[in-house]
Amino acid sequence: VIVETLAVGTELLLGQIVNSNAAEIGSRLADAGFDHYHQTVVGDNIARITEAITRATTRADALIITGGIGPTQDDITREAMSAAAEMPMEFSDDYADHLRRWWEDRGRVMPESNLRQAWYPVGAEMIPNPKGTAPGLRMRIGRCRVFAIPGVPAEMLPMVDGEIIPSLLAEHDDRGVVVSRVLRTWGESESRIDELLSDLFTGSVNPTVAFLASAAEIKVRLTARATDREAARTLIAPVEAEVRRRLGVRVFGADEGTVERILLEMLEGRGWSMGTAESATGGMIAAAVTGVPGASASFVGSVVAYDRAVKEGALGVPPGLIDAYGVVSEEVALAMCEGAALALGAHVVVATTGAAGPEPHGAPVGTMVIAVVTPEGAMAKTLRMPGDRERVRTYTVTSALHHMRLAVSGEWWS
Amino acid sequence: VIVETLAVGTELLLGQIVNSNAAEIGSRLADAGFDHYHQTVVGDNIARITEAITRATTRADALIITGGIGPTQDDITREAMSAAAEMPMEFSDDYADHLRRWWEDRGRVMPESNLRQAWYPVGAEMIPNPKGTAPGLRMRIGRCRVFAIPGVPAEMLPMVDGEIIPSLLAEHDDRGVVVSRVLRTWGESESRIDELLSDLFTGSVNPTVAFLASAAEIKVRLTARATDREAARTLIAPVEAEVRRRLGVRVFGADEGTVERILLEMLEGRGWSMGTAESATGGMIAAAVTGVPGASASFVGSVVAYDRAVKEGALGVPPGLIDAYGVVSEEVALAMCEGAALALGAHVVVATTGAAGPEPHGAPVGTMVIAVVTPEGAMAKTLRMPGDRERVRTYTVTSALHHMRLAVSGEWWS
Numbered sequence: 001v002i003v004e005t006l007a008v009g010t011e012l013l014l015g016q017i018v019n020s021n022a023a024e025i026g027s028r029l030a031d032a033g034f035d036h037y038h039q040t041v042v043g044d045n046i047a048r049i050t051e052a053i054t055r056a057t058t059r060a061d062a063l064i065i066t067g068g069i070g071p072t073q074d075d076i077t078r079e080a081m082s083a084a085a086e087m088p089m090e091f092s093d094d095y096a097d098h099l100r101r102w103w104e105d106r107g108r109v110m111p112e113s114n115l116r117q118a119w120y121p122v123g124a125e126m127i128p129n130p131k132g133t134a135p136g137l138r139m140r141i142g143r144c145r146v147f148a149i150p151g152v153p154a155e156m157l158p159m160v161d162g163e164i165i166p167s168l169l170a171e172h173d174d175r176g177v178v179v180s181r182v183l184r185t186w187g188e189s190e191s192r193i194d195e196l197l198s199d200l201f202t203g204s205v206n207p208t209v210a211f212l213a214s215a216a217e218i219k220v221r222l223t224a225r226a227t228d229r230e231a232a233r234t235l236i237a238p239v240e241a242e243v244r245r246r247l248g249v250r251v252f253g254a255d256e257g258t259v260e261r262i263l264l265e266m267l268e269g270r271g272w273s274m275g276t277a278e279s280a281t282g283g284m285i286a287a288a289v290t291g292v293p294g295a296s297a298s299f300v301g302s303v304v305a306y307d308r309a310v311k312e313g314a315l316g317v318p319p320g321l322i323d324a325y326g327v328v329s330e331e332v333a334l335a336m337c338e339g340a341a342l343a344l345g346a347h348v349v350v351a352t353t354g355a356a357g358p359e360p361h362g363a364p365v366g367t368m369v370i371a372v373v374t375p376e377g378a379m380a381k382t383l384r385m386p387g388d389r390e391r392v393r394t395y396t397v398t399s400a401l402h403h404m405r406l407a408v409s410g411e412w413w414s
Numbered sequence: 415v416i417v418e419t420l421a422v423g424t425e426l427l428l429g430q431i432v433n434s435n436a437a438e439i440g441s442r443l444a445d446a447g448f449d450h451y452h453q454t455v456v457g458d459n460i461a462r463i464t465e466a467i468t469r470a471t472t473r474a475d476a477l478i479i480t481g482g483i484g485p486t487q488d489d490i491t492r493e494a495m496s497a498a499a500e501m502p503m504e505f506s507d508d509y510a511d512h513l514r515r516w517w518e519d520r521g522r523v524m525p526e527s528n529l530r531q532a533w534y535p536v537g538a539e540m541i542p543n544p545k546g547t548a549p550g551l552r553m554r555i556g557r558c559r560v561f562a563i564p565g566v567p568a569e570m571l572p573m574v575d576g577e578i579i580p581s582l583l584a585e586h587d588d589r590g591v592v593v594s595r596v597l598r599t600w601g602e603s604e605s606r607i608d609e610l611l612s613d614l615f616t617g618s619v620n621p622t623v624a625f626l627a628s629a630a631e632i633k634v635r636l637t638a639r640a641t642d643r644e645a646a647r648t649l650i651a652p653v654e655a656e657v658r659r660r661l662g663v664r665v666f667g668a669d670e671g672t673v674e675r676i677l678l679e680m681l682e683g684r685g686w687s688m689g690t691a692e693s694a695t696g697g698m699i700a701a702a703v704t705g706v707p708g709a710s711a712s713f714v715g716s717v718v719a720y721d722r723a724v725k726e727g728a729l730g731v732p733p734g735l736i737d738a739y740g741v742v743s744e745e746v747a748l749a750m751c752e753g754a755a756l757a758l759g760a761h762v763v764v765a766t767t768g769a770a771g772p773e774p775h776g777a778p779v780g781t782m783v784i785a786v787v788t789p790e791g792a793m794a795k796t797l798r799m800p801g802d803r804e805r806v807r808t809y810t811v812t813s814a815l816h817h818m819r820l821a822v823s824g825e826w827w828s
Binding site: 016030072074106112273307358 | 428430439462692705708720727801
């Protein structure tokens with residue numbers, strides 16, 4: 001089954017946004033076992049969109065179009081589908097009512113221009129959009145199934161996962177199922193993981209073994225195809241066991257088990273509350289932890305102590321300590337932990353202090369100190385990181401979460 | 415001058431990496447004033463690469479190909495260019511020597527497989543690669559200039575900036591320059607902005623007027639072409655004035671002026687420090703503000719008060735107030751501001767409390783309260799937002815930053 005993707009939007013061609021949708025959809029197509037041979041971007045131009053649709057429908061079994069279906073005059077994917085299918089446009093009273101209700105439910109009056117979204121090519125059906133007003137469209141053009149969905153990732157992804165992939169799988173149900181297992185690792189470079197698993201990558205067929213590189217964590221994905229999910233899992237199991245045997249404690253989680261989730265589960269298991277005392281990371285660790293639904297079971301709060309006066313005041317770090325060791329020091333980070341544990345009433349606290357750049361704050365840019373206290377112990381670590389301010393901060397957040405995990409399990413001092 | 419881009423690499427189609435090169439090249443083409451109508455991705459397949467090159471060379475003046483010119487068996491862009499140009503491959507002794515020297519200079523022996531890179535289609539010239547071994551290629555196919563460069567961003571970008579753009583500009587030096595101006599708006603839906611500016615969008619030629627939708631802010635982009643930058647700015651000025659006249663205070667900034675940056679500038683102008691008291695947003699506002707280099711001039715810190723005990727303890731919110739009004743209330747949000755102003759020693763504090771979901775915390779999911787205190791006044795607002803937890807939190811952060819901006823300027827209570 002060959003699936004092609006087409007992104008519509010002049011802003012993509014101008015480089016104002018990165019086409020991350022293409023990668024999101026691409027990885028889902030790969031997981032589902034579909035072939036993805038062409039990915040195209042065109043601007044908001046009716047002739048070029050129509051031509052791109054026509055070309056794709058002659059060479060693919062399905063086409064997923066993202067973008068160009070909002071309410072503005074720029075949004076002309078509907079019209080291009082109509083032209084490519086050689087079918088006229090029709091107005092849906094039902095959908096116009098649905099749109100008006102959507103706005104009414106939010107206590108607002110719908111701008112009349114939104115009625116553009118109730119027009120669609122004859123023969124098309126609407127795909128519900130649970131996250132926004134712009135509905136998707138599906139229709140057959142020639143032998144090709146064409147899906148058009150919004151370009152906004154938060155609206156687009158649920159429609160791909162909830163409607164498009166399942167309907168394509170249902171139509172081609174002789175192909176069996178595809179099951180993926182993602183093992184999450186931390187603390188090792190991509191090239192070292194590659195060395196450790198080299199023969200598994202090269203020879204892999206079913207399951208296939210592949211890398212997913214991301215910021216500070218390396219993921220290993222095992223993908224198997226079989227007649228049913230149970231059979232696919234049986235194919236994955238021995239390879240997963242071998243990967244885990246070779247990588248050992250580097251594997252910290254699997255699938256949706258992010259470090260934030262695993263940390264929160266471990267805290268609940270031990271009956272410990274947690275908080276953060278953040279300088280260099282400015283609240284990013286707290287933001288990451290509270291991104292997990294139900295975080296409030298363990299996470300109580302944070303003190304973001306950016307200014308020296310807040311470190312001394314709200315966190316009670318002795319001024320003499322800062323003068324003696326500098327604000328970017330393991331001594332100050334540990335004192336921040338102690339102060340926050342007291343101020344927040346938390347069992348476990350992680351603290352960060354460092355120089356993310358451009359200002360050095362008395363330490364070379366890229367120097368980051370992470371400290372953790374738990375009821376069982378305390379430890380601090382100084383890291384030097386490359387990259388710009390944003391990259392240094394992001395790596396520090398991931399590293400801080402992993403050091404908390406190691407501290408809560410006791411591994412850090414065992 | 416129409417320039418097309420083609421990225422070669424199966425890993426792009428599988429979604430293992432995001433095609434950030436396309437955006438990098440796209441923004442450079444826009445800056446140089448070239449038209450960029452098509453961006454295509456194909457995998458490491460000789461037939462599909464050749465077909466994509468052939469198609470591009472019939473509709474564009476220039477084609478930039480990234481990827482597929484490394485030393486491995488997967489790297490077949492050279493062969494596809496040879497096929498598309500219908501020219502045989504030739505071995506360059508000069509380049510083979512150059513490659514051997516490159517490795518020798520680094521004290522290493524060149525793997526023989528690297529000699530693949532010394533083969534090129536007859537008629538092609540090599541483009542030096544200052545950052546790696548893989549040379550680029552340039553040749554004319556039909557009336558189209560074709561450039562092939564590596565896919566690694568660190569090698570690719572210097573070749574685009576140093577060779578490709580200058581050589582295209584030199585060939586078309588009558589074309590002038592392109593200047594863009596982005597006006598940032600907040601507080602109005604995309605469709606309402608579209609209505610207000612409808613005639614400007616439709617009729618726009620030079621400058622063109624276009625939308626850039628993003629989370630809670632709508633951007634309007636004006637792009638003009640002229641003989642020099644000053645002339646382009648002169649074309650933009652009256653249209654910018656008209657857009658600003660129609661949108662009024664909805665326009666809060668331009669170009670790189672994000673709400674965080676503008677807020678920090680306004681705070682510095684007034685000599686006020688700021689902090690945050692976050693419940694529902696869990697540190698995200700602090701993280702956003704501290705993402706701006708130099709934020710420490712005004713930002714002092716935050717108290718993330720997730721747990722009720724932290725609201726009562728570190729922020730001193732009276733327990734009776736929470737019992738009377740509920741934790742998601744304007745009364746509690748204002749008390750959080752007052753408490754944080756004291757604890758942090760900050761002139762201006764924004765507080766958030768709400769139900770981001772899935773737990774209701776005594777208020778319907780999606781209810782968010784934002785409060786701001788400044789030395790001049792205090793105000794709170796209750797919002798209802800659609801969407802999932804992540805979306806509700808993200809919108810609340812943007813909204814909170816804008817309400818701080820309105821409070822610091824005094825607009826909120828004027």
